[in-house]
Structures are given as C-alpha cells and as structure tokens.
Amino acid sequence: MEMDRMDENDWKYHEEGNKSLVVCHVQHCRVLRLLKYPAEDSENPPQTAEQAFRQIQNIVDFTSNVMSRLLGDKFVHSGEVVRLPLEFVRQLSIKIQHQRPAWRCDKVMDIYSGCALCLPNLTTPTQYQPTATPPICIEIKPKWGFLPSSKHVSRDIKTRVCRYCMHQHYKVANGKWKRRSLYCPLDLFSGNRQRMHFAIRHLIEEPQNNFKVFKGGQCIYSSKEGSEGSPDMNALLHHLRPYFLRGNNRVNGHMTAKAVLNDFIQVLVNALLSPAGGDGGPLTHRAPEGRSFCEASLFSNERVRHGSQGLPSSSVLSRILQTQMLDALDIEGLYPLYCRVEQHLQDFPKDRTRLQIDGPYDQNFLENVQKSSMEDDGSVEYAAAKVHQYRIAMTAKDCSIMAALVPSVKEEDDDEGLSSQKHLRDFRPQAFSSSVSILDLDPKPLDSIPRQLRLDQKIVACYLRTGGALPMGSLPLLPNFIAAAEREDRTLLFQPA
Ligand SMILES: Nc1ncnc2c1ncn2[C@@H]1O[C@H](COP(=O)(O)OP(=O)(O)O)[C@@H](O)[C@H]1O
Ligand SMILES: [Mg+2]
Ligand SMILES: [Zn+2]
Numbered sequence: 001m002e003m004d005r006m007d008e009n010d011w012k013y014h015e016e017g018n019k020s021l022v023v024c025h026v027q028h029c030r031v032l033r034l035l036k037y038p039a040e041d042s043e044n045p046p047q048t049a050e051q052a053f054r055q056i057q058n059i060v061d062f063t064s065n066v067m068s069r070l071l072g073d074k075f076v077h078s079g080e081v082v083r084l085p086l087e088f089v090r091q092l093s094i095k096i097q098h099q100r101p102a103w104r105c106d107k108v109m110d111i112y113s114g115c116a117l118c119l120p121n122l123t124t125p126t127q128y129q130p131t132a133t134p135p136i137c138i139e140i141k142p143k144w145g146f147l148p149s150s151k152h153v154s155r156d157i158k159t160r161v162c163r164y165c166m167h168q169h170y171k172v173a174n175g176k177w178k179r180r181s182l183y184c185p186l187d188l189f190s191g192n193r194q195r196m197h198f199a200i201r202h203l204i205e206e207p208q209n210n211f212k213v214f215k216g217g218q219c220i221y222s223s224k225e226g227s228e229g230s231p232d233m234n235a236l237l238h239h240l241r242p243y244f245l246r247g248n249n250r251v252n253g254h255m256t257a258k259a260v261l262n263d264f265i266q267v268l269v270n271a272l273l274s275p276a277g278g279d280g281g282p283l284t285h286r287a288p289e290g291r292s293f294c295e296a297s298l299f300s301n302e303r304v305r306h307g308s309q310g311l312p313s314s315s316v317l318s319r320i321l322q323t324q325m326l327d328a329l330d331i332e333g334l335y336p337l338y339c340r341v342e343q344h345l346q347d348f349p350k351d352r353t354r355l356q357i358d359g360p361y362d363q364n365f366l367e368n369v370q371k372s373s374m375e376d377d378g379s380v381e382y383a384a385a386k387v388h389q390y391r392i393a394m395t396a397k398d399c400s401i402m403a404a405l406v407p408s409v410k411e412e413d414d415d416e417g418l419s420s421q422k423h424l425r426d427f428r429p430q431a432f433s434s435s436v437s438i439l440d441l442d443p444k445p446l447d448s449i450p451r452q453l454r455l456d457q458k459i460v461a462c463y464l465r466t467g468g469a470l471p472m473g474s475l476p477l478l479p480n481f482i483a484a485a486e487r488e489d490r491t492l493l494f495q496p497a
Contacts, residue, residue: 001025001028001030001082001118003082003083003084003085006084006085006088007088008088008091008092008095009026010025010026010027011023011024011025011026011032011092012024012026012096012099013095013096013099013100014031014121014123014217015212015219016036016100016101016104017440018036018107019035019036019442020033020034020035020036020117021033021034021036021096021100021109022034023092023096024121024123024124024217025121028121029120029121029124029125030118030119030120030121031118031119031120031121032082032084032116032117032118032119033079033116033117033118033119034089034109034110034116034117035052035055035056035109035110035113035115035116036107036108036109036110037107037108037110038106038107038108039105039106039107039108041108042108045110045112045113047113048113049112049113049114049115051113052110052112052113052115053081053083053113053115056081056115056116056117057081058358058359058360058361058443059117059441059442059443060078060079060080060081060117061359061360061361061362062359062361062395062441062442062443063076063077063078063079063441063442064076064078065361065362065363065365065366066361066365066366066392066443067323067392067395067396067399067438067441068441069366070319070322070323070366070392070396071316071319071320071323071396071438071441072314072316072319075316075319075436075437075438076437076438076441077119077120077122077437077439078441079117079118079119079120080117080118081115081116081117081118082115082116082117082118083114083115084114084115084116085114086111086112086114089109089110089111089114089116090111092109093108093109093111096109101224103224119439121217122137122402122404122437122439123135123137123139123214123217123218123402123404124137124216124217125137125404125406125435133242133243133407134215134216134217135215135216135404135405135406135407136213136214136215136239136240136243136404136405137213137214137215137217137402137403137404137405138211138212138213138214138268138402138403138405139211139212139213139214139400139401139402139403140188140200140203140210140211140400140401140403141209141210141211141398141399141400141401141440142185142188142189142210142317142320142401143163143164143185143210143397143398144162144163144164144185144324144397145185145186145188145189145317145320145321145324146162146186146189146292146321146324146325147159147160147162147186147291147292147294148327148330150328150329150330150332150333151333152329152330152332152333153330153332153333154332155460155464157460157463157464158330158460159291160291160294160295161294161295161296161463161468162184162185162186162294162296162297163459164183164184164185165184165294165296165297166296166459166460166462166463167459168180168181169459169462169463169466169468170458170459170462170463173462173466177208179206179230180206181202181203181205181206181208181210182202182205182206182297182298183199183202183203183206183210184199184202184294184296184297184298184299185199186292186293186294186297187199187294187297187299188200188272188317189311189317189321190292190310190311191273191310191311191312191315191317191318193269193273194299195299196269196272196273197262197265197266197269198299199299200265200268200269201261201265204221204233204236204261204265205230205233206223206230207221207222207223207231208223209223213236213239215239220235220236220239221233221235221236221239234257237257237260237261240260240261240264241255241260243264243405243407243432244259244260244263244264267405267432267434268403268405270434271403271405271432271434271436272315272316272317272401272403272436273311273312273315273317274312274315274434274436275312275313275314275315296468316401316436316438317401320396320399320401320438323392323393323395323396324393324396324397325393326389326390326392326393326396327389327390327393327394327397328389329386329390331390331449331452331453331456332453332456334386334387334390334449335449335450335453337376337382337383337386337387338383338387338446338449338450340380340383341355341357341380341383341384341387341446344380344383345357351380355380355381355384356368356384356388357384357446358446359443361443365388368385368388369385369388369389369392372385372386372389387446387449390449391443391444391446391449394444394448394452395441395442395443395444398440398444399438399439399440399441400438400439400440401436401437401438401439402436402437402438402439403434403435403436404434404435404436404437405432405433405434406432406433406434406435407431407432408431408432408433
C-alpha cells in the first residue's frame with residue numbers, strides 16, 4: 001500500500017469497538033484500525049501525534065512479543081503502524097461518519113495523529129472470487145472462562161458464579177442491556193460439545209457485544225446497545241441456509257431452521273476445538289483449580305456429569321484460557337501488589353522505565369514477567385511482575401476470536417465415492433475449512449487496575465443484593481426463537497411424506 005497515494009474512496013466503514021474504529025479496503029484484504037477519542041476532546045487531541053504513534057507501536061510490540069507468544073503465532077496478527085496523510089484521514093472521517101452506529105458516537109475517530117494500525121482483514125481470509133461462495137466469519141468475545149480459586153477472594157459467590165454471569169445482572173440492573181444473556185463462558189470453555197453448543201446458541205439469541213457474523217466481509221448479524229428487539233435471526237438463517245443445504249436433517253428436501261442452526265453451531269464448535277496453535281509456547285498448562293461449572297448457567301448440572309472432554313491443549317480456547325489464568329491472585333489479591341508498585345513509583349519515579357511499566361514490550365518483557373518467583377519476597381520486582389501478569393490476563397479476558405469458515409469445494413467435485421459413502425456424508429454437515437484468529441490484544445493500562453477492583457466490588461454487591469434475581473421480563477422467555485424452531489421441526493416431521 002502506498003501511504004502517500006491514499007484515496008478515501010478505496011476504503012469503507014467496517015466496524016468499531018470502544019477504543020478503535022476500523023475501515024476496510026474495498027479490494028485488498030486489509031483494514032486500518034484508528035484510535036478513537038472522547039467527543040469532548042474533538043477540538044484538541046488528548047495526545048500528540050508522536051504519542052499516538054508510540055501508543056500504536058506499543059500495541060504492535062505487545063501483540064507480537066507478549067500475546068502472540070502466549071496464544072500461538074498461528075492465531076495472532078500483530079500488524080504494523082502506518083503514517084497516513086492527514087487530508088486522507090479527514091476525508092475518510094467525514095465519509096464514514098453517517099455509517100457509524102449512533103450509540104458509538106460519544107467518541108470520534110482520531111484525525112490528528114495520522115497514525116493507524118494496518119492489519120489483514122480477518123473477515124475476508126482469502127481473496128475469494130466474486131462468483132464463489134463468500135466465507136462466513138464469526139466473531140466471539142468469549143470473556144472470562146474460569147472461576148477464581150485464589151485464597152484472596154473474599155466473597156464465596158465469586159467461586160460459584162462466573163464473572164460474566166454476575167456482570168450480566170449488573171448490566172441489566174443498570175439498563176445497559178434490556179435482557180440478560182444466557183451465555184456462560186464456562187460452558188464455551190468447557191470443551192464439552194453439548195455445553196459449547198448451548199453457549200453458542202445463547203450467544204446467537206442475545207449477541208450483545210459478544211457475537212457477530214460476517215458474510216463476505218460484511219457484518220450480517222450483531223446487536224445494538226440499548227435497542228429493544230433482538231437482531232433478526234430469520235435474516236441470519238436466510239444467509240446461512242445455502243451453506244448447509246448439503247448437510248443432514250433435511251425433511252422433504254427442506255431444511256428446518258433448527259437444522260441450519262445446529263449445523264452452523266456444530267461447524268463453529270469444530271473450528272474452536274481444532275488444534276491449530278503451532279508449538280506449545282512458553283506456558284505451562286494449568287487446569288482450572290476451581291470448579292468448572294457456573295451456578296448461574298442454565299445448562300443442567302445433571303448433563304455435565306456425563307462426559308466432560310476438556311479442551312484440546314492447542315485449541316484457540318485453551319490458549320486463551322491458559323493466558324487468562326495468569327490472573328492467579330484475583331483482583332483482590334493483586335490490588336495490594338499494585339499499591340506497592342504505585343507507592344514505589346511515587347518514591348522512585350525513575351524506576352518506571354526499569355520496571356517496564358509502560359513498556360517497551362520488547363523480547364525481554366515476557367521473560368522478566370515469567371521468571372518472577374512464586375513467593376512474595378516483599379520486593380517491588382515481585383509486585384511488578386504480578387501486576388504485569390494480571391494485565392496480560394486482562395487482555396486475554398477481553399480479546400475476540402474470529403473464526404472464518406470457507407465452504408470446501410473438494411467434496412462437491414468428488415463423485416467417485418460409492419453411494420453408501422455418499423450417503424454417510426449426507427449425515428454430516430457441509431464440509432468447511434476454517435481459520436481462526438485472535439484480535440484486540442492491546443495492553444491494558446496500569447491505572448485500569450483500581451477501576452477493576454471497584455467494578456468487581458460493584459458487580460458482586462449488585463449480585464448479592466438481588467440474589468441473582470432479575471426484574472421480570474429481563475430473561476429471554478425460554479429462547480423464543482429456538483422454541484419456535486423446535487415447533488417448526490415437529491410440524492414438519494408430522495406432515496405426511
Ligand atoms: N483485522 C481485522 N479484520 C476484520 N475485522 C476487524 C479486524 N480488527 C477489528 N475488526 C473489527 O472491528 C471491531 C473493533 O475492533 P477491536 O480491535 O475489537 O477494537 P476495540 O479495541 O475498540 O474493541 C472488532 O470487533 C471487529 O469486528
Ligand atoms: Mg473489541
Ligand atoms: Zn457463568
């Protein structure tokens with residue numbers, strides 16, 4: 001890409017999160033991820049162009065030298081910082097403004113620094129022919145996959161109900177979402193296919209900010225904050241149906257909504273469990289010490305006892321979970337160590353560099369963090385290493401998985417098989433090849449730690465106050481769509497052939 005000959009017409013609005021806005025190239029598989037600033041700051045940028053460049057370079061370094069080594073370089077794309085002409089950025093910002101969702105417009109795109117992060121477009125993993133079937137990509141923000149087992153945890157409820165489920169109550173109680181999601185990360189991270197299926201079904205039902213579907217690079221399914229209704233699942237099924245027609249469960253040549261959904265989820269579960277992480281990386285695998293079942297999950301306890309497969313160690317979910325578990329002390333055990341670091345930095349401000357508080361996230365950073373001793377010797381070095389581990393875990397708790405599913409043409413061409421084999425194939429969902437990536441791996445700032453403690457306290461207090469009960473109407477009345485799909489199934493089954 002020639003940065004001095006950038007034309008805003010070659011780019012279009014793609015997606016945005018809380019911290020960044022993403023535009024994609026109309027032809028090449030590239031995106032630009034630009035910083036966002038609070039709208040109040042739109043007159044004067046909160047940082048200089050050099051600071052913005054440094055911030056993005058830090059993201060690249062942290063992604064490649066820390067997160068990629070923990071999560072596996074097959075999953076991680078660190079990208080590169082690019083400098084863009086300011087005129088291009090300004091025109092781009094004007095061009096895309098009307099496509100932005102209103103609820104994200106409390107922040108504006110950075111038009112001052114001319115810096116951005118350039119990444120491969122993970123929603124169009126291959127340059128597919130316009131005539132070929134476009135790839136389907138699923139973005140999942142899985143959140144925390146384990147219950148803390150740290151001795152510093154002061155409230156027993158935190159060892160029984162997962163953070164995500166408690167946070168859902170808090171968000172519904174505070175009006176951020178109208179309905180509670182029945183997704184529980186512990187189900188997704190269980191490695192048990194039934195539980196994973198259950199988790200994904202509920203992500204689809206109530207996607208909030210945790211689930212999106214793209215087709216040919218275009219987002220076709222997501223939810224809007226504060227909106228009353230659920231996104232249009234029928235439209236999603238309409239998009240998905242052609243991908244699964246060759247699969248099983250056809251009744252009278254028609255594929256039921258439930259069958260499409262089941263096949264789709266099954267293919268996604270396969271992608272999430274596929275071993276693709278390259279070598280084992282520097283992590284020693286640690287199984288969750290606490291319980292691996294969340295009391296708030298509606299997946300019945302009974303069913304869990306029947307077979308729990310666990311996650312294949314090189315799968316994307318296992319790698320994310322292992323990295324999340326670098327938070328071994330819980331925020332309650334970490335906070336005093338954070339205070340020790342803060343106190344030390346007040347007394348010896350120059351040590352900020354030596355302790356690599358704001359980076360650089362170079363090759364040595366992870367080694368220094370990992371060689372920290374297990375026992376607290378009262379030193380600031382020990383505290384800083386634990387704080388760094390916690391920040392790495394925070395990033396892993398907040399990242400997204402992008403699973404790209406490309407229908408394989410191979411099977412279609414293969415008509416050599418015996419009819420019995422073909423018959424067998426018909427009982428499997430359509431074959432896909434998948435490629436899985438992890439995105440949004442920015443370092444979390446040191447000063448987010450006190451906020452984490454306050455948030456933790458508020459979430460737990462809210463959950464204990466309401467006893468896990470939510471106001472009427474905030475629970476999706478048993479997944480209405482799925483119930484409807486099941487009815488549809490029955491009616492179809494009982495129709496005369
Ligand atoms: N490399 C990429 N390819 C395709 N889509 C992307 C890519 N990076 C980000 N996105 C999309 O943009 C959204 C916002 O990007 P993200 O990195 O999560 O920013 P934030 O830090 O603001 O959450 C993501 O949820 C995803 O849908
Ligand atoms: Mg994000
Ligand atoms: Zn849960």
